[in-house]
Amino acid sequence: MKRATAQNVAMEAGVSKWTVIRAFTPGASITEASKAKVLEAAERLNYRPNLLARSLATNSTHQVAVLVDDFANPHKLPFLEKLTASLQAEGLVTMLININQHYNHVHAILNADQRQVDAIVLFGTAFRDEMLTDHKLGRGGPPMFVLARDSQIEGVPAISCDAVVAIAEIGKHLLERGYRRPGFMAGARTLSTALGRRRNFKEFWRTTLGVELVEMSAERYSAEAGAQAARDYLSQVAPEDRVDVLMCENDALAFGAMDVARSEFGLRVPNDLAIVGFDNAAPAASPAYGLTTYEQPTDQMVKAAIDMILERAPRETVNFRGKLVVRDSA
Amino acid sequence: MKRATAQNVAMEAGVSKWTVIRAFTPGASITEASKAKVLEAAERLNYRPNLLARSLATNSTHQVAVLVDDFANPHKLPFLEKLTASLQAEGLVTMLININQHYNHVHAILNADQRQVDAIVLFGTAFRDEMLTDHKLGRGGPPMFVLARDSQIEGVPAISCDAVVAIAEIGKHLLERGYRRPGFMAGARTLSTALGRRRNFKEFWRTTLGVELVEMSAERYSAEAGAQAARDYLSQVAPEDRVDVLMCENDALAFGAMDVARSEFGLRVPNDLAIVGFDNAAPAASPAYGLTTYEQPTDQMVKAAIDMILERAPRETVNFRGKLVVRDSA
DNA sequence: TGCACGTTTGCTACCGGTAGCAAGAAATGT
DNA sequence: ACATTTCTTGCTACCGGTAGCAAACGTGCA
Numbered sequence: 001m002k003r004a005t006a007q008n009v010a011m012e013a014g015v016s017k018w019t020v021i022r023a024f025t026p027g028a029s030i031t032e033a034s035k036a037k038v039l040e041a042a043e044r045l046n047y048r049p050n051l052l053a054r055s056l057a058t059n060s061t062h063q064v065a066v067l068v069d070d071f072a073n074p075h076k077l078p079f080l081e082k083l084t085a086s087l088q089a090e091g092l093v094t095m096l097i098n099i100n101q102h103y104n105h106v107h108a109i110l111n112a113d114q115r116q117v118d119a120i121v122l123f124g125t126a127f128r129d130e131m132l133t134d135h136k137l138g139r140g141g142p143p144m145f146v147l148a149r150d151s152q153i154e155g156v157p158a159i160s161c162d163a164v165v166a167i168a169e170i171g172k173h174l175l176e177r178g179y180r181r182p183g184f185m186a187g188a189r190t191l192s193t194a195l196g197r198r199r200n201f202k203e204f205w206r207t208t209l210g211v212e213l214v215e216m217s218a219e220r221y222s223a224e225a226g227a228q229a230a231r232d233y234l235s236q237v238a239p240e241d242r243v244d245v246l247m248c249e250n251d252a253l254a255f256g257a258m259d260v261a262r263s264e265f266g267l268r269v270p271n272d273l274a275i276v277g278f279d280n281a282a283p284a285a286s287p288a289y290g291l292t293t294y295e296q297p298t299d300q301m302v303k304a305a306i307d308m309i310l311e312r313a314p315r316e317t318v319n320f321r322g323k324l325v326v327r328d329s330a
Numbered sequence: 331m332k333r334a335t336a337q338n339v340a341m342e343a344g345v346s347k348w349t350v351i352r353a354f355t356p357g358a359s360i361t362e363a364s365k366a367k368v369l370e371a372a373e374r375l376n377y378r379p380n381l382l383a384r385s386l387a388t389n390s391t392h393q394v395a396v397l398v399d400d401f402a403n404p405h406k407l408p409f410l411e412k413l414t415a416s417l418q419a420e421g422l423v424t425m426l427i428n429i430n431q432h433y434n435h436v437h438a439i440l441n442a443d444q445r446q447v448d449a450i451v452l453f454g455t456a457f458r459d460e461m462l463t464d465h466k467l468g469r470g471g472p473p474m475f476v477l478a479r480d481s482q483i484e485g486v487p488a489i490s491c492d493a494v495v496a497i498a499e500i501g502k503h504l505l506e507r508g509y510r511r512p513g514f515m516a517g518a519r520t521l522s523t524a525l526g527r528r529r530n531f532k533e534f535w536r537t538t539l540g541v542e543l544v545e546m547s548a549e550r551y552s553a554e555a556g557a558q559a560a561r562d563y564l565s566q567v568a569p570e571d572r573v574d575v576l577m578c579e580n581d582a583l584a585f586g587a588m589d590v591a592r593s594e595f596g597l598r599v600p601n602d603l604a605i606v607g608f609d610n611a612a613p614a615a616s617p618a619y620g621l622t623t624y625e626q627p628t629d630q631m632v633k634a635a636i637d638m639i640l641e642r643a644p645r646e647t648v649n650f651r652g653k654l655v656v657r658d659s660a
Numbered sequence: 661t662g663c664a665c666g667t668t669t670g671c672t673a674c675c676g677g678t679a680g681c682a683a684g685a686a687a688t689g690t
Numbered sequence: 691a692c693a694t695t696t697c698t699t700g701c702t703a704c705c706g707g708t709a710g711c712a713a714a715c716g717t718g719c720a
Binding site: 380 | 676678679
């Protein structure tokens with residue numbers, strides 16, 4: 001059986017379809033009597049307004065496209081939970097788009113655009129700026145926002161955690177604990193530069209102690225990639241030449257690095273090698289890791305993003321201060 | 331500047347809007363000459379067909395609503411990644427709906443229905459059957475599917491991992507390893523019964539050894555809840571009376587339980603207490619846990635779900651066999 | 661009772677596409 | 691050269707709503 005339309009309900013209730021619409025429009029001009037009559041008829045026919053038709057007519061879908069690519073990062077899940085819950089609380093619905101080899105940003109944005117979404121959120125995705133300023137993503141599309149990473153793109157504001165402050169806090173803590181030979185493990189190249197963590201960390205040690213940072217790179221942001229990068233480093237560098245503290249660009253890398261350091265090289269954390277992560281993902285709190293890390297202010301970030309989407313706040317890049325979470329690993 | 335419509339392109343190209351549409355419809359009857367003319371004009375105006383209008387006219391949105399509620403389970407993320415990637419590969423888009431206190435299944439289903447989604451997937455969500463068979467979710471809505479849990483609901487097929495086989499495999503392994511005093515930790519009540527893991531596990535020990543299962547319950551499916559449940563049990567039961575193997579309904583619970591057993595009670599895993607999980611979430615593979623667990627055949631499950639959505643396969647409940655992943659914890 | 665006024669209802673036009681029919685143009689056969 | 695078939699193009703009607711104007715209605719007041 002086809003679903004009932006306003007027209008059907010109108011006939012059932014003996015009114016015009018516009019009266020039916022009014023019964024479903026809060027604050028519309030309609031008498032209680034006819035409203036009741038319509039609602040009753042609607043109930044009988046199991047009528048529900050078609051939001052597709054409404055969206056077409058009003059030019060607003062209340063849908064927000066959220067682009068995600070780094071599914072190996074356990075921190076993404078609770079973040080995504082907050083984002084979707086908050087969007088829903090504002091009557092917005094999430095269109096989740098998985099960015100991968102077969103489906104890149106241009107595909108995603110074009111598709112979201114054609115579906116007339118109200119906004120597009122690039123949620124921590126790795127992209128080269130040219131990709132977005134590129135060709136056919138011509139003006140007139142939905143507003144775009146970058147969440148949880150930087151954006152240098154004109155007209156695309158970023159909502160992120162203040163990397164300068166974060167790294168300064170972490171650095172200060174490490175200095176006080178007496179670490180002197182710092183290392184840094186970066187993840188995927190494109191995103192690394194956009195996060196600015198390496199740059200700031202390097203700068204920190206250079207200006208405070210005049211020390212050069214030892215840098216290593218993982219292939220991706222995952223525990224496996226972090227493990228491999230740590231394995232490469234530890235097997236190539238003699239114990240006495242190694243860094244005494246390793247900052248990883250995110251927790252996923254840190255977990256992998258810590259696993260390898262302990263189980264494959266017998267190192268004690270933090271005595272032989274201290275490790276710091278970033279994100280405060282769930283396992284970081286577990287005694288199995290006890291990872292010192294930095295927590296992004298996800299609540300504030302989500303709120304800010306939504307305020308911009310709904311134009312309750314100016315659409316411009318903002319940074320929030322997170323907080324250092326000191327545990328056993330450093 | 332407003333976005334261009336087919337009508338605009340038609341004027342620009344000097345043809346009717348239907349010719350424009352045809353230029354964008356694969357296999358439509360149109361000469362190469364006019365197609366080229368139209369595409370060029372479209373390019374100039376940056377025209378992209380409005381999928382909302384198309385959906386309204388064709389009565390098909392190519393959108394699938396995916397309902398999720400258990401964001402504390404790290405296993406969800408890679409599963410969700412596969413699901414979204416596979417949907418996208420079929421030209422379907424994911425509408426992600428977060429089921430929580432403020433937004434229950436009825437809200438979600440009603441909303442998805444009004445948005446005319448092609449299908450609704452309940453992805454491992456906890457619900458009471460009455461909620462769905464209930465009232466206003468009358469017939470005529472989009473087809474529903476339950477993924478990664480059981481469904482007893484008429485007309486709502488389930489795609490899941492065969493719990494009977496899984497538990498039998500796990501039980502057999504534990505028997506062989508010599509464990510004789512089994513315990514089981516369940517998560518949220520509504521989902522527990524739908525997963526059938528406890529029931530089957532209990533049955534297994536009863537029929538093989540005639541042993542009664544020790545049961546405990548966590549509040550939710552999270553490491554914290556698992557930790558608390560383990561803490562309660564271990565602090566109340568004397569060492570000599572404790573179970574020798576604890577099967578947890580999923581890995582999240584197992585991580586919490588293992589953390590507590592080791593760090594708060596000084597127990598060695600598996601010597602003092604063996605632990606088994608379910609899902610093979612990422613941290614299970616880490617040497618920090620080395621959790622023996624059971625991996626669901628997510629690829630097959632996702633494929634089956636999509637085949638049903640696209641009506642390439644009959645819409646009926648199917649079960650797939652997963653595989654036991656033996657590590658150090660049991 | 662008559663008139664002005666505010667409220668309720670129905671109307672036309674529109675959002676941007678799709679479906680399928682019919683007329684016009686081009687290709688084919690005799 | 692003309693009839694016939696096939697392809698191309700434009701058309702009307704429709705998907706299910708929204709916007710805002712105009713007519714119909716009921717009410718208060720003189």
